[in-house]
C-alpha cells in the first residue's frame with residue numbers, strides 16, 4: 084500500500100521539505116510514497132523582503148517546480164490536525180472542507196507577527212509581516228501625498244527596534260520622499276522598549292547601525308513602550324505623544340497556531356521541541372521545521388532563530404529525514420553551526436556579521452551587495468529543472484560556508 088508524506092506550508096521550510104523528501108524517494112526509485120504539500124497558495128512568499136518596495140510582487144511561483152519533482156500540491160488551509168488518527172482538516176481554496184490522511188506530517192506553517200492588546204494597535208498599526216499587510220502599508224504611504232502637509236502625514240513611527248524594525252525604518256525616509264516629494268520634511272522614529280537599539284543583535288553591529296540610522300536621519304526613543312495607537316499617532320510609556328499618520332508594528336513573532344494541535348512541548352514562542360532529526364519529541368509521526376521548530380543548530384547549546392537562513396536548511400533536513408523514516412534509512416541529523424546575519428540599512432548600505440556574538444565582517448556598500456544577492460537570488464526557489472531542483476534540495480548542501 085502506498086504511503087503519504089504531508090507537508091503543510093509552502094514557505095522556505097515547507098518548499099524545501101517537499102523537494103528534499105521527493106529527492107530521496109526518487110533516489111530510491113520508489114513510486115509507492117507520495118509527497119503532498121498543502122498551502123493557501125502555490126507561491127513562496129518572500130517575507131524577508133517585505134520592508135522593501137513592491138511588496139505585492141514578493142512571491143515566487145512553485146507549481147512548475149512541484150510538477151517537475153513529483154510533489155502534489157493541494158491548495159487549501161489546514162484548520163485542524165488530528166494526530167491520533169493521522170489526519171488534517173483542510174478548507175479548500177473555494178471554501179470546500181475536506182480531510183487528508185498521512186503516514187508522516189511535516190508541519191511548516193511558519194510564524195506571524197504578534198500584536199499585543201495595546202489600545203488601537205490592531206486597528207491603526209501597519210506591518211511588514213505578510214505580503215498583503217506590506218502591500219497595504221505601501222498603498223497607504225503612496226496615498227499620503229493626497230493629504231494636507233502636516234507633521235503627522237510626514238511621520239512614520241516604527242514600533243520595535245529589532246531586526247525587522249531597523250530594516251524597515253532605514254527604508255522609510257526614502258520611501259516617504261518618493262511619495263511626498265524630495266523636499267518634504269520627513270520624520271522617521273523608532274520606538275524601542277529596551278535601553279538599546281537592536282537589543283537582540285548585541286553590541287557588535289550596534290555602532291554601525293547607529294551610524295547608518297543617524298546618516299539616514301532616523302530618530303529613536305529608547306526605554307519607551309507603545310501604550311496606545313490612533314489614526315494620528317501614538318503615546319509612549321514615557322507619556323510622549325508622537326503625531327504620525329503611519330505606525331508600523333514590528334515587535335515580536337509567534338509560531339503558527341497549528342503548533343497547539345500537536346500534543347508536545349513548545350517554547351515561549353510556540354515552537355515545537357524537536358530532536359536532532361526534527362521529529363517532534365514524543366510524537367513519532369510528526370516533524371516540525373522552519374519557524375515552528377525549536378531545533379538545536381549545534382552541540383554548543385545554540386538553537387535556530389525564526390529566520391529564513393535556518394528555515395531553508397531545516398526544511399531540507401526535515402524533508403530528507405521524514406522520507407528516510409518511511410524508507411527505513413538512517414536519518415541525517417540537522418546541523419547548522421555557522422550563523423551569520425546581514426542587516427539591510429537602506430540607502431546607507433548594510434552590515435554583515437558572523438557567529439552568535441555577531442562580529443562585524445563587512446558594512447556599508449560591500450555588505451549591501453551581499454544583502455542584495457541574498458534577497459534576490461539565494462532565498463528564491465531553485466530552477467524548475469528536475470535534476471537541478473533535486474541537487475539544490477540536498478540536506479548536506481552548504482549555502483553559507
Ligand SMILES: Cc1cc2nc3c(=O)[nH]c(=O)nc-3n(C[C@H](O)[C@H](O)[C@H](O)COP(=O)(O)OP(=O)(O)OC[C@H]3O[C@@H](n4cnc5c(N)ncnc54)[C@H](O)[C@@H]3O)c2cc1C
Nearest residue numbers: 092093094095096130131161192193373374389390391392
Ligand atoms: C520583514 C521581514 C524581514 C525578515 N528578514 C529576514 C532576514 O533578513 N533573514 C532571515 O533569515 N530571516 C528574515 N525574516 C524571517 C523569515 O522570513 C522567516 O523566518 C521565514 O519566512 C520562515 O520560513 P517558514 O517556511 O518557517 O515560514 P513562512 O515563510 O512563514 O511560511 C509559512 C507557510 O505556511 C503556510 N501556512 C500558514 N498557515 C497555514 C495553514 N493553516 N495551512 C496551510 N498552510 C499554512 C503559509 O501560507 C506559508 O506558505 C524576515 C521576516 C520578515 C517578516
